[in-house]
Amino acid sequence: MTKTYFQLQRRIPTLAIDEFTQKKNIHWGTYDYFATADPVHDFLRNFPLRQNCYMISICVAGHLRIRVNGEETVYHADTLATFNPTTVIEGLEISDDYRCYLVIFTKSFLIETSNNIYFLERFRFLGDNGLQCKKLNEGEKATLIARINNILTSQKDTAHPFRRDIIRNLITILLYETEHIIDTDLQDQHLNHHFGQEKMLLDYQDLLKKHYHKERKLDFYAGKLHVSTQVLSNIVKNKTGKTAKKLLEEMLLSHAKVLLRSGEYNVSEVATLLNYTYVEEFSRFFKRKTGTTALKYSKE
Structure with a gap:
């Protein structure tokens, strides 16, 4: 009997954060969020998969070649990409010198203290299949990396009683900064007659x-x-x-x-x-x- 479309789609594996990060998040006691600036070569899988979280990545060196929903994309230095839980990702190639700043979080973590279950929907770059690739200028890159470094600093402070709430707020700030950069880019394009x-x-x-x-x-x-x-x-x-x-x-x-x-x-x-x-x-x-x-x- 031929399987339905939805039955077949379920056969593409969906990885939880600890599976996707090879349990590196466990070291910091984080289960529904994680940030890193360390090499991520062992995160890459050479088969199609989804992850049960949102991801924001800024490539700062090297290159990464992947398929995103069947479409091949190459990320070089100074590019921003975001992915959501519906995105199908397949790793193809990662250079030895590839480095990125990566932030991962689940929807449930970000709205844990909010009454608005649709909070993430306000960020257009998290919708549909995410933002495949955006070139950043030096100012934009510095702004986003500074925000991620704040998250990394708080993530290391495992003894802080409000670490979870602080990181939630810092990720929210990162989302607003990213949305602002994209909005500015669109406004600049508006000046172009094309x-x-x-x-x-x-x-x-x-x-x-x-x-x-x-x-x-x-x-x-x-x-x-x-x-x-x-x-x-x-x-x-x-x-x-x-x-x-x-x-x-x-x-x-x-x-x-x-x-x-x-x-x-x-x-x-x-x-x-x-x-x-x-x-x-x-x-x-x-x-x-x-x-x-x-x-x-x-x-x-």
Whole structure:
């Protein structure tokens, strides 16, 4: 019997903080939050996974190559990235000199003393699949690292009776600082006459990340953006050199490759995950885009 999409999604493991950090958080007596500026090479896993927490990372040296929801991304020095519990991450490569400042926390920790269970929803960069990659200038990097260093200092003060509350407040300040940096960046873009098209492209890419496994027709995305498919296609082509349909198909194909190579799913199950009614339709799409069959690719 073919498994449903949601049954298959549950087979991608979700790691708790102590599993993700190889129990390094236990040393500091933290179970629902953790911060570090130490090397994190052993945190990287070479298989798709989720974590049950939010993560904020600032790369300060080296590079990290990972797949985020099936899309390959490389992080270099001076880049900011955030991930939420729905993000599927797969490690590909990490340089020996890679260093980052990393803050991890669960939603339950941050809202523990708040009556507002929707507090995190106010931060746009934590929504959907997080902020994949943002280049920081020196001032922005210094501001965020200073905030994280405050968290690190308080984390080491294990005897402080209010350490937990202090760190919660310090993480909240970090979130507001990050949101401010992103808002400022958007305001600067507003001064650019290309902002409208750039925003349209970003909105389209955000919609793709959220819906690509369910919606494969451009009409859906154009409708969400309140433009015609022709206008959407022209803007995407102008800004990326690729058609809107090609971006959609690239994301589908990338995710399909991750699932096929994971060893967890057969071709029929991958087709179900990507919301194909008929496995034959998925197989034709994969063969047309790669020149090989999905079955053969999964066994390579």
